[in-house]
Amino acid sequence: xxxxxKKLEVLHFPDPRLRKIAKEVDTFDNSLQTLIDDMFxxxxxxxxxxxxxxxxxxxxxxxxxxxxxxKSEKIDLINPKLISLSSTxxxxxxxxxxxxxxxxxxxxxxxxxIETYNTKGEKKILDAEGLLAVCIQHEIDHLNGVxxxxxxxxxxxxxxxxxxxxxxxxxNKIVL
Ligand code: QAP
Ligand code: CO
Numbered sequence: 319x320x321x322x323x324k325k326l327e328v329l330h331f332p333d334p335r336l337r338k339i340a341k342e343v344d345t346f347d348n349s350l351q352t353l354i355d356d357m358f359x360x361x362x363x364x365x366x367x368x369x370x371x372x373x374x375x376x377x378x379x380x381x382x383x384x385x386x387x388x389k390s391e392k393i394d395l396i397n398p399k400l401i402s403l404s405s406t407x408x409x410x411x412x413x414x415x416x417x418x419x420x421x422x423x424x425x426x427x428x429x430x431x432i433e434t435y436n437t438k439g440e441k442k443i444l445d446a447e448g449l450l451a452v453c454i455q456h457e458i459d460h461l462n463g464v465x466x467x468x469x470x471x472x473x474x475x476x477x478x479x480x481x482x483x484x485x486x487x488x489x490n491k492i493v494l
Contacts, residue, residue, distance in 0.1 A: 331417045331467070335372075342379050351437050353376065353378075354437065357369050367385045371461070373415060381396075395444075396436065399433045408448070409423050409424070430454055431445050
């Protein structure tokens with residue numbers, strides 16, 4: 319662990335770079351650990367519970383998650399692969415650091431099993447349920463260029479797009 323971290327810039331929807339497909343990590347070196355540490359730092363600074371590398375414009379299959387309130391359970395996933403999904407689903411209010419200010423209900427399987435790698439390049443199996451299971455699916459979606467708002471009705475999605483465009487217009491007015 320270092321004592322200084324870099325706060326990475328988080329891309330915001332509708333940035334087209336959020337649609338890129340991330341590539342598998344094939345080198346497990348120090349720079350990978352550095353990136354993961356900076357991703358945790360960025361996620362905590364932004365008050366998030368999950369962050370995918372895609373969101374910080376790094377198109378590699380890396381995710382950081384911490385769903386605790388006291389930063390006590392850091393989970394990093396490298397090349398995560400869903401190997402089973404429960405048929406039972408749960409609806410949860412989801413948000414996203416790349417779609418700030420918007421929360422909508424999404425239905426997803428409430429239990430998942432994934433295969434993933436740690437920073438040493440060792441393969442691990444992880445079983446998750448509830449919020450962690452939902453967060454894992456949300457973040458793996460990012461690696462595939464998918465956002466939670468893609469699951470909403472066209473009406474709801476269009477409303478978000480419109481509000482964001484309006485916000486951007488207001489910000490530009492102030493800058494001008
Ligand atoms: C994904 O999202 C997630 O709009 C992680 O103003 C969220 O960390 C999975 C955030 C909920 C399951 C349930 C969003 C912070 C953080 C905002 C996040 C905001 C500030 C979102
Ligand atoms: Co997100």
